[in-house]
Amino acid sequence: MTTTQAGPVADAPQASPPAQARRRGLGGRLLDQLERFGLVVLLIAVALFFTFLPATSAVFPTSANLRNVAANESILVVVALAALVPLVAERFDLSVGATVGLAAIVTGKLLTSGAAPTLVAILAGVLVGALVGLVNGIVIAHYNASSLVITLGMATLLQGVGSYLTGDTTLLGMPQSLLDFGNLQWLGIPRPVWLFVLLALAIAFVLGMTVFGRRLLAIGSNEAAARLVGMPVSRTVLLAFVVSGALAGVAGILVLARTGGASAGVGAGYTLPAVAAIFLGSTTIRPGRFTVAGTLVGVFFVAISVNGLTLAGAQDWVDPVFNGGAVVLAVAAAAILAKRRLGSAR
Amino acid sequence: MTESLLDAPPQQALVLEAVSKTFPGMRALDDVSFAIHRGSFHALLGGNGSGKSTLIKILAGVYQGDPGGTIRARGESVDPQATTPAWSRRAGIRFVHQDLGVFGAMSVAENLFSGHPYPRTRIGAVGWRSMQAEAARVLARHDIDVDPRRSMADLRPAEQTLVAIARCLMDADEGGVELLVLDEPTARLPPTEVEELLAALDRYVAGGLSILYVSHRLSEVVEHADTITVLRDGRHVTTRPADGLTRAELATLIVGSRSQIAAKRATRTIGSDVVLRVEGLRSGPVHDVDLTLHAGEIVGLAGLVGSGRTHLVETIFGVHRPREGRVSLRGRPLRPGSVAAATDAGLAYVPEDRAAHSAFRSLGLDMNLSAADLHRYRRGWLRRPPELADAQADIARFAIRTPGVRAPFAQLSGGNQQKAVLARWLRRSPVALLLDEPTQGVDIGARAEIYAQIEEAVDRGTAVLLVTSDLDELLHLSDRVAVISRGRIVDEATGDRITRDWVGSRMFDAHQEES
Incomplete structure (x- = not known):
């Protein structure tokens, strides 16, 4: 059959794209709203379910538990924000988790060895993250390399570097000020939660209200068209990876603050849940787009579900199964939604 | 004609009757009827957008026609809305496209057997030896003097084309090949190999094969085809013997002589200052192009697909870095190969392929x-x-x-x-606006609005370079027309010198002069 397929015949008239089947009527609008807020509704339903389930009703709805969940997830939220920025421009950053680990180890080493004051050590961790992003960005943006493969390679490389720096030891003995930040509250809300809310607002602002953010959206939508309106595609992509790396660095500091230590391999487990949350989030609020709000819903949908199940007595296997399943389902759902919305050709 | 074509005796390889195809907003094929005789070298001609490709895609089953009408091949009649790739194969129609679809890294024998089951040995492994032998027989049968073990990429372009054809003709099953459709088979060949391919085709036709030959090269058609069919704007113009036709007559048939659209718009006073100057530009297929645009002027760039017209416009806009030459806007040279520099200086570009190059489909209006x-x-x-x-x-x-x-x-x-x-x-009120097929796939209403917008911008002093395959559009909008062929500007005209005949003859003649 190789010869009967139509090759690219240059002068074929172009059919206009099929008129969009915009769902009309009350039922259609309801369906639209359901699509937009489906995951939000589901999140609330799950929360209500565990609130009233006899096995969990004693613990789940308490403010202590919810604070704990929010504080625990603060690391994942920041990692997800890190992965989100390049993903808006259709570039994967699978090295975010490993960058978290390296930043935690670098800062941890500086702090435990007393080589630098707390603030300088923190800054160094964030800078290491940004530097990793810069390398990713240069290779991916300027040589147009596959972000998937480059950042996967980078992730492995960084884990090796982390192992080298820590040996077999766990870095312990972080300064009290850092541990306080990780575990105390301001106005009844865990301090890490304040941080992630602040960062989420900042990233939402950058994506929605700056030229840089708009360029990321445009590149994600149609890279060739972005080039042809004169947008600096390479520079924008590079910057996206630097931002991603720096955010992963911040998440690394949060790991130290929350857990009080760092060892080789720390952070690696965050990459997949972060990507899962982003894709889950892309099915909601503004379906088809990677957004900050969607990502937050994604993170907490998984977190609340796993928390509830764990309280109900589920075993350790629930967490990876839930996260892995979420990625597969969310990516499939996002692809189906995008196809329905935009037609087959993007 | 009272007698239906369908009643004609079965010496025809393919009969089309009243075939139409409507796309949203345009009719690509309108009531087309003609027949292709067995053993005929039948040329299908028409300008860009004439409906040739649509017709071929219907025959291939890639597109379905509008309901009504008939396509008959090998005694089987189908409604054009029911063509499928499976029907096309059953009817014995085979296609070799301009892009041959061959695998450069594989051997000639493997290429011949791509799409066919490989011969197997008794234990189920690929029977390489019987494959070589069979490939050698196929090549010999078609007078192709090539070792089946050679890598496809090492063959000359004409040889590759012949192997691609032989691959199609291997289908002895299902009753053999009734009609071979060749789409611009010489477009990619160096001039020295064109005759070699055409001579081989002549031999195949003499051996009883029917060929539907799509080409822009009128000299080849005049010399080799026995029958020609011309389509224009989706309509069937004529099907007649090629005997006695000259290239000039063919060109007129293709571009037509009527002027359908309202008269050319009133001549304007064009500014005397040059706003866009292209000097000695060389880039990709584009050679030594000099071009100037004045303020408030529309320059039409006429050329066939593949003439380098799109590449020229892209190079002006900074998409490609030229090997030589320069582009200046209002006297200032533009940084070569930089779209940002071009847009900052006031250049604008509407690309041909909207979906791929200009629309952010997932973003808001x-x-x-x-x-x-x-x-x-x-x-x-x-x-x-x-x-x-x-x-x-x-x-x-x-x-x-x-x-x-x-x-x-x-x-x-x-x-x-x-x-x-x-x-x-x-x-942005651009200084100069580059338009590549600005109304392709656009309905009549929107087209008029787009023309009005272009003219309004021009009245305010914007210079426009207009690439279009639509001759009506070209004649309607252009103050001056430059014809590009094989990457060179071959002629320019203004005012009354711009006629359909002139554009047609320059576009096509120039095309074959160098072949």
């Missing part, structure tokens, strides 16, 4: 409109209110029909998307 001048809304950060207000104003000014100012671009019709892409640039 407002963001599509502001994509080329985001910095206008940056005061510290992006100011949405003025951005949305400007989008509203553009929607009114350019009569863009949309569900809302933020509606996803994909929800707009093709014509409205195109109006928005044009608006994206016109809102």
Whole structure:
């Protein structure tokens, strides 16, 4: 059959794209709203379910538990924000988790060895993250390399570097000020939660209200068209990876603050849940787009579900199964939604 | 004709009767009827957008025609709306496209057997030896003097084409091959190999094969085809013996002589200052192109697909870095190979392929409109209110029909998307505007609105370089026409010298002169 397929015949008239089947009527609008807020509704339903389930009703709805969940997830939220920025421009950053680990180890080493004051050590961790992003960005943006493969390679490389720096030891003995930040509250809300809310607002602002953010959206939508309106595609992509790396660095500091230590391999487990949350989030609020709000819903949908199940007595296997399943389902759902919305050709 | 073509005796390889194809907003094929005789070298001619490709795609079963009408091959009649790739194969129709679909890294024998089951040995492994032998027999049968073990990539272009043809003709099953459709088979061949291929085709036809030959090269057609069919604007113009036809007569048949659209717009006073100057440009297929655009002038760039016209426009816009030559806007040379430099200097470009090169389908209409001048809304950060207000104003000014100012671009019709892409640039009042097929796939109504927008911009002093395959559009809009062929500007004309005949003859003649 190789010869009967139509090759690219240059002068074929172009059919206009099929008129969009915009769902009309009350039922259609309801369906639209359901699509937009489906995951939000589901999140609330799950929360209500565990609130009233006899096995969990004693613990789940308490403010202590919810604070704990929010504080625990603060690391994942920041990692997800890190992965989100390049993903808006259709570039994967699978090295975010490993960058978290390296930043935690670098800062941890500086702090435990007393080589630098707390603030300088923190800054160094964030800078290491940004530097990793810069390398990713240069290779991916300027040589147009596959972000998937480059950042996967980078992730492995960084884990090796982390192992080298820590040996077999766990870095312990972080300064009290850092541990306080990780575990105390301001106005009844865990301090890490304040941080992630602040960062989420900042990233939402950058994506929605700056030229840089708009360029990321445009590149994600149609890279060739972005080039042809004169947008600096390479520079924008590079910057996206630097931002991603720096955010992963911040998440690394949060790991130290929350857990009080760092060892080789720390952070690696965050990459997949972060990507899962982003894709889950892309099915909601503004379906088809990677957004900050969607990502937050994604993170907490998984977190609340796993928390509830764990309280109900589920075993350790629930967490990876839930996260892995979420990625597969969310990516499939996002692809189906995008196809329905935009037609087959993007 | 009282007697239906369907009653004709079965010495015909293919009969088309009343075949039509309607796309949203345009009729690509309109009531086309003709027949191809067995053992005939039948040329199918027409300009870009004449409906040739649509017809071929219907025969291949890639497109389905409108209901009504008949296609008959090998005694089986089908409704054009029911053609499928499976029907096409059953009917014995085979296609060799301009892009041959061969595998360069594989051997000639493997290429011949791609799409056919490989011979197997008794234990189920590939029977390489019997495959070589069979391939050698096929090559010998078609007078192709090539070792089946050679790598496809090492063959000359003409040899590759012949192998691709032989691959099609291997289908002895299902009753053999009734009709071989060749789409521009000589377009990629060096001039020295064209005759070699055509001579082989002549031999195959003498051996009883029917060929439907699509080409822009009139000299080849005049010398080798026995029958020609001309399509124009989706309509069947003529099917007649090729005997006695000259190239000039063919060119006239292809471009037509009528002037359908309203008379050319009134001649304008064109500024004397050159705003865009192209000097000695060499890039890709483009050679030594000099071109000037004056303020308030529309220069039409006429040329066939493959003439280098799109590459020229892209190079001017900075998409490609030229090997030589330069582009200057208002006397200032543009940094070569930089789209940003071109847009900053006031150049604008509406590409041919909207879906691939200009539409942000998942973004809102407002963001599509502001994509080329985001910095206008940056005061510290992006100011949405003025951005949305400007989008509203553009929607009114350019009569863009949309569900809302933020509606996803994909929800707009093709014509409205195109109006928005044009608006994206016109809102910047560009110094020079490059348009590549600005109304392709756009319905009549939107087309008139697009013309009005272009003319309004020109009245305000914008210079326009217009690439179009639509001769009516070219004649209607252009103050001056330059004809490009094989990457060179071969002629230029203004005023009354611009006629359909002149454009047609320059476009086609120039095309074959060098072949």
